[in-house]
Amino acid sequence: MRSDVTLHPLDRTLLTDLLRAAVEDADPLEVMPPVEGPGGWTPERRSAFVRFHESRSLAADPVETTFAIAVSGRVVGAARLCPVDGRAGTAEAGVWIGRSHRGVGVGGAVLDSLLDRARAQGFTSVYVSTTPDNLAVRALMTGIGADLVPDGDALTACVDVEADVR
Ligand SMILES: CC(C)(COP(=O)(O)OP(=O)(O)OC[C@H]1O[C@@H](n2cnc3c(N)ncnc32)[C@H](O)[C@@H]1OP(=O)(O)O)[C@@H](O)C(=O)NCCC(=O)NCCS
Numbered sequence: 001m002r003s004d005v006t007l008h009p010l011d012r013t014l015l016t017d018l019l020r021a022a023v024e025d026a027d028p029l030e031v032m033p034p035v036e037g038p039g040g041w042t043p044e045r046r047s048a049f050v051r052f053h054e055s056r057s058l059a060a061d062p063v064e065t066t067f068a069i070a071v072s073g074r075v076v077g078a079a080r081l082c083p084v085d086g087r088a089g090t091a092e093a094g095v096w097i098g099r100s101h102r103g104v105g106v107g108g109a110v111l112d113s114l115l116d117r118a119r120a121q122g123f124t125s126v127y128v129s130t131t132p133d134n135l136a137v138r139a140l141m142t143g144i145g146a147d148l149v150p151d152g153d154a155l156t157a158c159v160d161v162e163a164d165v166r
Helices: 012-025 043-055 106-120 135-143
Strands: 005-011 066-073 074-083 091-097 127-129 149-151 153-160
Touching: 005 106, 005 135, 012 043, 012 074, 043 091, 066 149, 074 106, 091 106, 106 127, 106 135, 127 135
Parallel strands: 091 127
Antiparallel strands: 005 066, 066 074, 074 091, 127 153, 149 153
């Protein structure tokens, strides 16, 4: 497991770094909800990215916790835990990592830390939803012994963070 990967609760300074990582190294659709207009990192889409995180994680009453993912201190992506409506004790996990840092073990280290964070926040399970073609997420789930089951077009897993599945 990589030891140079760390999670940091998002703040305004880290949000600036996160925007840089997203613009330099990710497609908008991988890291934020769709925004109408021409493709790419337009000024409108950059503003929407900042507003998205401000409203969800940095508001007085945040709806989710977002962590900046750092590799050797440099922000390369984001991970989040969002309480699931109607499922007390369950948080949905979300992760994106900049393209140039994928496939080299960062995601595995992030998942490990994110499950620790979920446990520390009092969640008992973490819900993951992905698409069948997302081989990296499928490998990550297999690696922690979590079963992905079909749910419509998605594959979903519920990871018991109280059980030592790792
Ligand atoms: C999904 C994501 C977070 C995984 O992070 P990562 O750093 O690339 O993953 P890792 O390098 O730790 O690899 C995890 C496992 O997936 C496998 N893997 C990684 N990329 C893969 C690929 N393109 N095809 C097949 N397997 C892959 C690795 O071999 C590893 O398997 P192992 O544990 O059996 O050795 C990252 O690829 C990403 O940000 N993707 C875009 C956004 C996204 O899809 N987010 C998840 C939405 S549910």
